[in-house]
Amino acid sequence: MLERVALHQTRLRTPGVSLDAKGVALGAKGAVLLPSLDRLVRFLSLYTAGAPLTDLLGSLTIDVVRSKLGQREILLSFSAEGGDRLDRVAELARLSGAYTFTGTSRHFVQYRDAAAPFGYDVAEITPADAAIVLYHQQFTQEYAYEKSVSLRSLLLRLEPRVAPATVAAPGPRWLCAEAGLGAALIHYFVRSRVVASVGIAEWPPASEFEPSPQRRHLFLVPDLPARMHRLMVETPGIDLYLPQGDGAAVEVGYEHPINLRACPVFGDETLALIRGGGREPLVVDKMPALGPVDAFAHVVLAQTEAGTEASRAPSPGGTGAALDAVSVPLRLAPDTDPWRNITATLVPRAELGLLRQLAYRLGRRTLETTEIAFTAEGAFLRRPQGIESLPIGAFFRSIHDAIYVSAGYAPVPAVSPEVLHRAFGSPADEVLFIHRDGRRLGVPRSAFVTLETALLDAQAWSGLQYEAIDRALARALPVVRLDATGFRPLRDVSAARPEEEGG
């Protein structure tokens, strides 16, 4: 049984509980008794949504306690350090279905609430040798500590939930790529001039039968271009993470139930990559050394003057001279062959109106199979079955999956399309259009959307009021009802004749 602490009361029976400056019964510690683990997560989620856990973290312990009846509950205890902190904890505990206590060592009494603004005191101490005794208005219970729960391991065990909004969140990204993809990703970033740092993280072998440790490339990209998001998210073997405070990151598309930024438990030298979809988190215990990806760019050694002279000097031994360079620029030459593979067209901006009108004439199949990308140069349209149904713009023929040249022209020298593709750097996510006027335009593949989607996106609609035909037909005819016009009805018309009045 508990007694309410009265105003100006000076003595309390509960050991380790005293009155603070405001007269509230307060011990050195606060404790929150939660019936289950999910309530604990809810409590932490509520707490970290409004304030960081930093002030509690130093003294925070989470224990699984067991009553004499064998019931297991969660006891979260921390240093009280004043009533304000404990007040906030008590409010959030009430919200999450938990009880708040205060005490110092073994005996914890219920913390103040609206019924007892100065707190509670026990009427009689329970003689028990239990590790902890909790006094509440509804119960007095003894508990024994069973095991301790680490907050860090709890955070790592929690499954992140789906949050599509995080895909568009600004800021840096961590990228974890499987060993086979790392090199390709480095070159991709170098080629695309994306600023990134890279390192290799190692984990012990998954089993004793594997000889080598598991290696993954770890990238830190300060500003990942939006066009690459989809590629990174959808490519198997590459995981994209959004940093959540120091030492933690959550996979893009998911969010942790507890605000990790408010829980600095991972440290600067570690990195916990929390993955969604039921996968185990990846924890890098020691951060690998990161270096800029630019260090992997191709390097060309400049030929020294001495070397040049040496190579060009006539050799007394009669060895062959160095070959002059034979590289020539790529050109398009008119082609007399009949047109075939005409599968793309560039509609200049000036002709977009014509394209809009033409869209009304196109069949469903054409709209479904035609792709369009809007660029500053105009709209590029592709249709693998042939673009003849759109008789506007400058036509292109496909010579490679990713290369189109102006129709009626052929690239010279007549290298194979594969070689041409390699000469352009083999861009994986770009489609190249080589125009007869010399322009070489690269359009990201992700920019292409189906024509029907583009048409629909351009549409605006407005809801109209529904009106049944019979209602329209049942419309009453207007009937004039004459009414009294009041005093001086023509005062607006005035006594003046309209000639003067209107003038």
Next chain:
Amino acid sequence: MDPTGRRAEDLARHVLAPLLRGGELVPRRPVGPRLGLALGAGRTIVDDEIRETIDAARLRVARGIVAIDTLPPPSPAEWALLAALNDLLQVTNHELSGLGTRSRHDDLAVATSALIDRIPAPDTLREAVARHASFSTVLSLRRVDRHVTWWTGSETFRGQTPPPRLLAWPDVRNVRVREETVSLSDMAADTPVAEARYHEALSGFLAATPLTDIGTAARRTPAFAWSHHTVAVVSAVAGRNLAVRTLRGMTDDDGSAKRAATEALRRAAERLPDGLREATVVPFLDELEALCSQDPDAEPPGSERPASERPGSGTTSSGTTSSEISTSNALS
């Protein structure tokens, strides 16, 4: 809200809205030319419900003649026409005057004509369509007069409801009520205003909304007469198409009604100067007659050549006029 705004809101609620959606139309205090012309400057109907009702009704009428998704709100000219219609109805209101003030009716009729004369012709076909959308139902306005007789007397209530005391004990007092519906063109009867003056004002009002004027050309009174408003509309190909569609819509595509309208239009055209008639009105009348001749129940025009052989008729073998296609884009 300023007094002018209140008057405009009052007119929209009690005159324009009932005119478009039906119901009881109660004319307000006469507006006069000066206020009528100033009424619509930057005016928007404040009451959302009334505005939406009016917009929806106007759009429904406009869609009957042209593929259009929005109509601009009533223009200053439409507000002036609304004021003119209100004043025109007040001209026929016997409550306007008392003993010794009978001249008020004539004064108001003259002022209304002056107001109508000052309303400019539509600048664009869109404006013509908008005016038609607002006032297409004007000739369907009716007034119900009730003639009450009882054993010792009788009384006529023009557009008013007899007091219940007069209708009490109908059997004992031998009360009889005869209702008479009076159309807009006949409303001036039994009022101090000269009927010719009233018809002149009404004719001017109709001329100011040219598509409505052409659409109701078959009316008995006031007889249709070509005005600079109507001639301006039919002088353009797109305007002719709009006029044809209006006429077809307002005559319910009835062959005899269309022929009557065509006859009225042709009769009125004889009073136009030859050059103007040949250049503007005759092509329109030719199109109309071609349409009449295509009706399955229509009598073949005996003395006329087939419309398709007529030069400049613009009629294709499919039965639609070739110029109709471009009408919807020619509104501005």
